[in-house]
Amino acid sequence: MSDSVLFEERPCESGKKVGIARLNAPRSLNSLSRTMIGLLYEKLIDWEHDDAIACVWLEGEGERAFCAGGDIVEMYRSMTPVGERNPFIEDYFAAEYRLDHLLHVYEKPVICWGHGVVMGGGMGLMQGASQRVVTEKSKLAMPEITIGLYPDVGGSWFLNRAPGKTGLFAGLTGVHLNAADALFMGLADVFIHADRREAVLDSLALLSLSGDETLDTALVHRCLREAASPSLPASNVREHFDQINQACDRATLPEVAEALRRLKDGGEWLHRAASTFERGCAQTAWLVWEQLRRAKHLSIAEVFRLEWCMSVQCAMHPDFREGVRALLIEKDGSPQFRYAQVNEVPREYVEGFFDSPAPTHPLADL
Template sequence: MAEMTTNESPVRLEERAGAGGMRVAVATLDVPKSLHALTLDMIRLLDGALARWEADPSIACVVLQSSTDKAFCAGGDVRSLRDALLAQPDAMPNPVAQAFFSEEYRLDHRIHTYAKPILVWGGGIVMGGGLGLMAGASHRVVTETTRIAMPEISIGLFPDVGGSWFLPRMPGRCGLFLGLTGAPLNAADALFTRLADYYIGQQDRGNVIDALCQVAWTAQADAGATLDLVLRGFRCSAEAMPASEVRLHFDAIEAMTGARALTDVVAAIIAYDGESAWLQRAAKALSAGSPFSAALAWSLQERARHLGLADAFRLELVVALRCCAYPDFSEGVRALLIDKDNAPHWRPPAPQDLAQCFEAPWPKNPLADLN
């Protein structure tokens, strides 16, 4: 028996019959024109569905995917967020921004702590908020089309959606490098940086879901191990993967990010003059990016290093709302996505600007109940 939203819904929900009387729940992001960028409506649909499925003993596992091969999710709907900020420039916190970020982070936290296995199919573009959906899932698939990035440096934001928690947990200091530069990751990079678990051909997505529906799920069985068994049957060989840029340039990344001051790290990255096109693009992105975003990314790596997941999300919510009030975010979205002139006018941050970003704008954090 299938339960599905209307065709006009940005998130299609269904429950597919599986063997043994259990069912496989599937949530499909379905806004191809925006590359499935997350809106508050989509966040609420996903969060409500995940809550219901977690409480339903007949649901064996959940699959989260998109309706197209081009992208899983290209991030949050920052255009609409910018409009809301411009409509209420003096509001602190902006009510639209608070609703969006608090509910997005709550959804991401739910995925991280979900009681049932969640398979995220991360084919195509996975950026920003899309990585927030993927990073915490129990089973994460990447393909030959996967392109992951946290490009917030280019829009005056910072690596959020749990980035302050999962970036420092990557090998060495590559999480810091990725947060500062927004450098893109392929499938091999995702596996190396612990953002993915399996490399499977994009053409096998439907076959994987069909196979999950043929498994004899039982309420007593270890559903996570069962899902692993199915995915291993479709896993591609290591030889089929592209080379990992992060692994290839790991020593160079460590050298560039080894200083104890942000200014020295930024200078080292920007000064790269080697032959790697990937590192050249990373240096260029940092050089052209928001200095305020770089400062936030650096500070969050330090402040969140020893925080638990829930505390990291609470900290990010404070910073996100303050960051939205700083002019770089609206200017960055304008330059990249609206006017598309790629010529943002960044405001050099003063020390008090950065300090204020860590001051809570309310007496009680809306995510205070997360644990």
């Protein structure tokens, strides 16, 4: 069996090295298993303390995906009865968020080659990188509305920083974003054609990387800019920015829900987004609404501590397992969520997802 994460150290002319980490589970679109999370975290810690490593490059094996998310099937198989704590789930999310947090505070440049599908847990990795690259094949999304989870892995942080109400819109609709959308929303830094990958790596190897984080980050940034392509695809988010803001800039979630339903008459892209919201999990919609409100002024460490509580609570409630069953296990496509509409969800039910399920928090030390 091949290693689920592959590591390489590519020499640079300066005597330093580029550490390359490749997620190696292409059959599952490089979905993150618990083992992969552990391997990646350990190597990133090693590289951060290795003076020979000047920068890190993250990518996925194959042409289809950087990373399609966490290994949801692995989580589903570990599910305990509703209301009971789940040691595997608690450990999985703690390890994943610790990895994501490490990337956000990493003391060396981190380049994420976000080619192909970048969703869920893949977004968590990418958004922590200092240099986020998208290509003509990039497809970004936080589609948790369809399975009864919510945009975790730091979504409370990066969706809150998107322009206008586009972050809320992306969380509520799970809409797919192309490279231009990602750049417009601040979810990517540079657009490079996929066939330039080797050339970019070769150019990195020629840089005078020194181990000084500030200088090396500037050199890497300039290298990527020089490889960038000006020929971006059209951005649906930019094109529909005013409509998105008008729909989502409301005082209450039920008002937003009604406005989103009216967007179904606004063309194919908006119709698809609004339809996904309409079919999605009402519980998730409330979690998105509340997480963005509560996390607006939190630090990145506080965000991950908040999300760990939310994620573990989701695993203790019925909708998450029901969504996974319907979309990924039995694949009948008809999840029977507990509440059909956002106005049916009791306030106290939503509040419970923000309670810590454990007496001590596994991310208290972040």
